[in-house]
Amino acid sequence: MDIPPRVLTVAGSDSGGGAGIQADLKTMLALGVHGMSVLTAVTAQNSLGVQGAWELPAEAVRAQYRSVVDDIGVQAVKTGMLSSAGLVETVAELLAGTDAPVVVDPVGVSKHGDPLLAASALDSVRTKLLPAATVATPNLDEVAQLTGIEVHDETGMRQAADAVLGFGPRWVLIKGGHLPGDAVDLLTDGGVELWLRATRHDNRHTHGTGCTLASAVASGLAQGLTVPAAVRTAKEYVTGAIEAGFALGAGIGPVDHGWRFRTAP
Template sequence: MDDVNPRPGRPPLVLTVAGSDSGGGAGIQADLKTMLALGTHGMSVIAAVTAQNSLGVQGYWELPVEAVRAQYRSVVGDIGVQAVKTGMLASAALVETVAELLSGTQAPVVVDPVGVSKHGDSLLAGDAVDSVRSALLPLATVVTPNLDEVAQLTGVQVTGEDSMREAAAAMLAYGPRWALIKGGHLPGEAVDLLTDGTREHWLRAPRRENRHTHGTGCTLASALAASLAKGLDVPAAARAAKEYTTGAIEAGFPLGSGLGPVHHGWRLAER
């Protein structure tokens, strides 16, 4: 059951289908924090469990397909959903299962095609890349790859703004309605390109000199889903997500011995 219409007194409903980050900076944990910070009710389908801290991912374990399917049907069948965000799906079987489930929803879908962690650890099996391209991307309202994920999915190596256009065109060829190419790994200002192949929206923000950026991609995609659940159109939702994520990066804090997370509660901390 989709529940695409808001109800008085109830926050918008957003579902994340992703992996758990035991360190709390990314994955399901980052998604739910972001959804709460942006005034929505976050729900979760856990597809994988990681052993993860500020130094990296020490291991991960996929949940059975049956467990993922049961979680999704349990939530959507009873509570409903107004936007869905996908993250780490780990294997071809899980990607295809989630795609099958999403094919029945009318709610907007944000696909964060998680392939590699912030520390460079692989989070997607090699044989799952084709499944992401063929099964998941055609269902996406918006796909939000970083530059490593662009290269993994399309082969395009982004070196500047001109090649971001090439990357977006390559992503859109797989069927999503919009592509948000994240240029955070490029030098200079933090610039992203949102396009549906006809309209271009360049999202720019000053680069924040803070190394504690774990969870940035999950946060942006979840913020985008939350804004779509509130009824914003895709360009407005992307701008809102960019603004929230930029603040979270600026407020990122040290944790453990490695890379700390962005601060999902930065707006609350400012009050």
């Protein structure tokens, strides 16, 4: 039997199923890899926002990670919600000893504006976590948190990319979804520069886009794609998922991780 590539997500749980660990595992299944998880936090979360969050102890995170990596192994790792400096440093230490590409989604706030990263953890993200990243995938709010740069146009995206690369990731994907016009992202390693553009879909149900994109990139890397190819493939998948996003509850619904299953002939 063929064994699918294995991808490990290190992230928080979204009880509403649209983001976090749940979105990561759905994305991995949709893209043909075997998803595994290290839970870092539990959230009470729905379409209206985050009502509560409880961080797991560092020893629980370390034990989950070692359990999976030492027995099953991984072809890529994706990180998401790491809410404290202690967790960031624990995960960065684990990543340093893992021979696999790493996608770091430096989650700072939820889709609804709820803070998911303590201000005291920002320095650890800059100095410990980002240097371990093969690809870092900040959105514009996270860029502002990490660098102080407020991005308003594509020139600002270049400046933001240079600033984030200064923290040590090999590649950075600046997500420009909050800018007007087409949905544009910038991928660069400081030399190669790729602009990825997609038509913006008029759909407010976009919960989980960041988690989904990062997991899709990690899935591509696990399958042996180059970073640019993995990001292009991930962008295509997420664009379709956003177009197919659907309403849940009274607020912002999720993207549709299974959109290809429902649109296949």
